[in-house]
Amino acid sequence: MVDVIKVFLVDDHAVVRRGMRAFFELLPDLEVVGEAPDGKAALDELAVAAASDCLPDxxxxxxxxxxxxxITCIGEVRALYPAVEVVALTSFSEAERVHAALAAGAAGYVLKDADADEVAAAVRAAHAGEVHLDAAVARKLTRSLVGGNEGVSALSSREREVLVLVAQGHSNREIAQQLVISERTARTHVSNVLLKLDLASRTQAALWAIRQGLVPSP
Incomplete structure (x- = not known):
């Protein structure tokens, strides 16, 4: 039996919401359980869902x-409902906007011109506790964050520690426990590692770390 991920859509364009709903309805593991046209309406709807113990994933x-x-709504959702993950889906790829979304607690950042399959992949990754970044966004951010630095030299010592733990298969919660930091801080470190190394997923980060000899291959 397939575990179904409950998804809530927030977009001020009804046609976008309808399109996403139609696509998700074709997938056996994703179910749209609600939608809202703006951040304020989203918080109102989520409050109702929380009262009946029916929050989305x-x-x-x-x-x-x-x-x-x-951005504001992401921060509110993450503060009020820590178990609910958020994926940003937007037309904007500016580095400042991406940083703001990730800092607010987003677990993914996908552009609206991405394939629908990538949006679904970002939702699945967020539900699994992973960070998913649009490849084009990751490349742009790498240039803004790293400049002339390349590879592991671009990472701070703490980010290298986090990368090794990611490569060893640890979740954000486990990384937080091992490093005695908050889970949100662990998530931020993972996001920064992906951005600096121009990677789109934890799996890519793990493979990169193995290739670099930071951890032994399994």
Whole structure:
């Protein structure tokens, strides 16, 4: 039996919500359980869902919306409902906007011109406790973050520690426990590692670490 991931859609364009809903309905492991046209409405709907113990697993969130923008809403969702993950789905790839979304607690950042399969992959990754970044966004951010540095030299000592733990298969929660930091801080370190190394997933990070000899191959 397939474990179904409950998804909540937030976008001020009804056609976008309809399109995502139609696509997700074709997938056996994703179910749209609600939607909202802006951040304020999303928080209202999530409060109702929480009262009946029916919170979604993942929220797919636009960033530019009326009443309450996506960045603010991501922070509110993560603060109020820590078990609910958020994936940012937007037309904007500016480094500052991506940093703001990840700092607010987003577990993924996907552009609206990405394939629908990639949006689904980001939702699945978020539900699994992983960070998923659009490849084009990751490349752009790498240039802004790293400049002339390359490879492991671009990482701080703490980020190298996190990379090794990721490669060993540890979740964000386990990384936080081992390094005695908060789970949100662990998530931020993982995001920074992916950005600096121009990688899109934890799996890619693990393979990169093995190739670099940072951890032995399994």
């Amino acid at each position: 993942v929220v797919v969130m636009d960033l530019l919306m009326p009443r309450m923008d996506g």
